[in-house]
Amino acid sequence: MAHFVxxxxxxxxxxxxxxxxQGAHTVSIKEATIxxxxxxxxxxxxxxxxxxxxxxxxxxxxxxxxxxAKALEFVTGYLVEKALAVDNIFVFLMLFTYFxxxxxFQKRVLMxxxxxxxxxxxxxxxxxxxxxxxxxxxxxxxxxxxxxxGVLMWWAAGQEPDLDNNPACCG
Numbered sequence: 001m002a003h004f005v006x007x008x009x010x011x012x013x014x015x016x017x018x019x020x021x022q023g024a025h026t027v028s029i030k031e032a033t034i035x036x037x038x039x040x041x042x043x044x045x046x047x048x049x050x051x052x053x054x055x056x057x058x059x060x061x062x063x064x065x066x067x068x069a070k071a072l073e074f075v076t077g078y079l080v081e082k083a084l085a086v087d088n089i090f091v092f093l094m095l096f097t098y099f100x101x102x103x104x105f106q107k108r109v110l111m112x113x114x115x116x117x118x119x120x121x122x123x124x125x126x127x128x129x130x131x132x133x134x135x136x137x138x139x140x141x142x143x144x145x146x147x148x149x150g151v152l153m154w155w156a157a158g159q160e161p162d163l164d165n166n167p168a169c170c171g
Contacts, residue, residue, distance in 0.1 A: 007046060011039070012115065019111055026103040047074045088117060098161060 051071040055063025092113055095101070101109050131138045 004046075011042065016111060019107060022107075024104040024108065027107050043078055047071050047078070050074060088114075 051067045054067035054070055056067035056071070058064060058067075092110055095113075096106055096109070128142070
């Protein structure tokens with residue numbers, strides 16, 4: 001686990017270093033594709049190392065089974081996170097449009113948003129798991145909140161934003 005956390009930390013540092021070095025600029029489709037391919041490749045190199053480290057090449061069937069299971073768990077989790085990341089991109093695009101973030105600064109805002117999403121997701125997962133383990137009925141509260149939020153979003157979909165009465169903006 002410590003290796004994985006260190007790996008993610010180094011990956012974030014590389015991304016932030018590249019962002020700082022490039023400065024504010026509009027990200028092209030080509031640049032976004034290249035960075036996406038780089039990070040997907042790095043993830044698959046990591047899972048290959050994990051599989052090897054856990055004994056994927058060993059003669060021992062138990063080691064191979066463990067390596068296969070952990071590699072499959074990583075790839076499954078990675079694909080779920082990728083799906084959630086696509087969802088997050090749509091949210092970020094809505095926010096960029098809503099707050100009129102210039103294209104030159106969208107990458108910087110996105111990086112800060114991703115860092116915030118990682119921290120908040122970790123907090124919410126840990127807190128939610130603890131609450132569910134302590135009080136099973138909390139699951140119904142979570143479901144009701146998600147349905148309520150969905151209904152509010154559906155209702156507001158056709159309305160023009162009113163920044164003067166928005167508590168998150170402009171006082």
